[in-house]
Amino acid sequence: MKRAFIKTLLAAGAALLVAQPVLAQATKLRLAHSGAESETQHLAALEFAKQVKARSNGTLEVQVYGSSTLGNDNTAIASVRGGTIDLTTSGTPYYTGMVGRMNVLDLPYMFASTEHAYKVLDGPIGRGLLDELEGNGMKGLAYWEVGFRSLTNSKHPVRTPDDVKGLKVRTTPNPAHIKAFQLMGASPTPMPLAEVFGALEAKAVDGQENPVNIVRNNKFYEVQKYMSLTRHAYTAMPVVMNKKKFDGLKPEQQKALIEAAQAAGTFQRELIKKNEAADIAFLRSNGMQVEENVNLEPFRKLVAEPIKQMFVEKYGPQLIDAIQAAK
Template sequence: MKKRRTFALFAVSLGLLMAPAWSQAAPVKLRFSHSHNTSDSQHIAAVEFAKKVKERTQGGVEIQIFPNNQLGNDVSMVSGVRGGTVDIGATGTPFLSGIVPRLNALDTPYIFENPQHVAKVMDGAIGKSLLDELGNFQIKGLAFWEVGFRSLANSRRPVNKAEDIKGLKVRTTPNPAHIKAFQLLGAAPQPMPYAEVFSALETKAVDGHENPPNVMLSSKMFEVQKYLSLTRHAYTALVVFMNKKKFESLKPEYQKILLEEAAAAAIFQRNLNAKDEAATLAELRKQGMEINEKPDVESIKAIVKDETRKLFIDKHGDELIKAIDAAAR
């Protein structure tokens, strides 16, 4: 009996020694902030990301998600991640291009031909090199998710061609290419954080804004916007990024899992958006929006495409633009 008891104690001790190191420590808790509500694909992807990370680390990493600007708007989120008060953030490229200006290339109007072109750039060597540049600013880039292809909505009139945009006060991102594009079109661009857009539309401080239809639906922009034209004039990537020091403090196994699951969640979210696009447009119509699915995009492209590219090339050269173009082939 004594021998049996001794053997049992030995077996338990051996099992504890052989268990994965991460299962013995208290879980690492990471705070993940984003600016959209819980019905948006960004939040759904964040939930999926957190779930997979927890599963693969056997509970060693728990990601707590704070949606809808709970930890601050896009601008303060970037500051929070850099300063370490927020662990993980997700925001559109325009809110990070102030520190990594080459990110502006991704927002250049009509630079992407289709979703397949986007995926090749974001998930390939170009995307990785841009994420790596964030490392110089206390940030670890994890992956590019998506805001999506931007289209124009407003409360004043239908937009069928470039001329119809003239005179509209349009909320844009702070991206120089977005601002320049609407200036070229004769509009009055008004950059502001996303958290301020609904109230600005409601009070008529601006006439319209440009975002993907799924974002318009999840944020109920149909309550303050009547007309939507699928101009798809620019694509905006959603950068998922982490405090660099916090990332580097994690075990290598955890780091690898975070990077892999962030990349997997990017594909998950893009597929979700693509699958739901028709239903999104149908729901916006049901809510009273008039949608022009085939505006005269060529009239808009003729005015903005070359000039906005030139804006980037004059500052940063043409190497990155050419690489993005080549990825379409």
């Protein structure tokens, strides 16, 4: 009787184990970017990871690797295309070698305001440009933000285009950015963000151009004396994923990724807007001379139209006309 009772208990226990649902292990995705941990793109990446986990009911888990730990911008994009990294985010200049029409977003003084930029990026123009990345093995999820670029240097204040002449300026590899500084008489030098501080410190370049928050969070104020809010170009930051990996996910997981990327983008935009005045005050308190009220018209007159015509000659006027109509 005792032996039979034990057998019955064991059988019941086995049946109970079989009846328990087996919890699926979350699919882990690696996201790489070049920003420092204090930068808004890193904070947006952490918000994205949180949103993905919640929206996918825990079936997806994003691991964030910042500060170029998995490679600089070019390396991370190549790794996403090759499938060794799942996701990355970089400024649009790093994608325009593959999708030339995306260069329209980087043309000098193309956007009248951040609101104008958001309307374009979040609408059919922005979505269409993201979709063109699919031919290069990437799925565009959403746009995050680098923001409006301004000039810093270690030589002297910049108040007019003439003040830019002769400066060696680090730029992105974007043709529009390079041409703009050539037109102002500077010597543009493209390089990845991870190399910029060292180049400024070694005096290999005199200056660089990035938004206020990036100047602060990369500690460029330690090696730059002057900043002028030229706001000469806006840079968006596409979030992209290996297309094959994306296509292999369930539709509800794909939806979760896209919606999480959009939500994290909104989170970042609000953070940048809220912090800009404090960032400028911080730079001043750390010894930078910040020219806030720069007369932008001479800069716009010198660079906007010639570079716009370069784009029109190659791709036609349709995209530019559509962006201007969205004001």
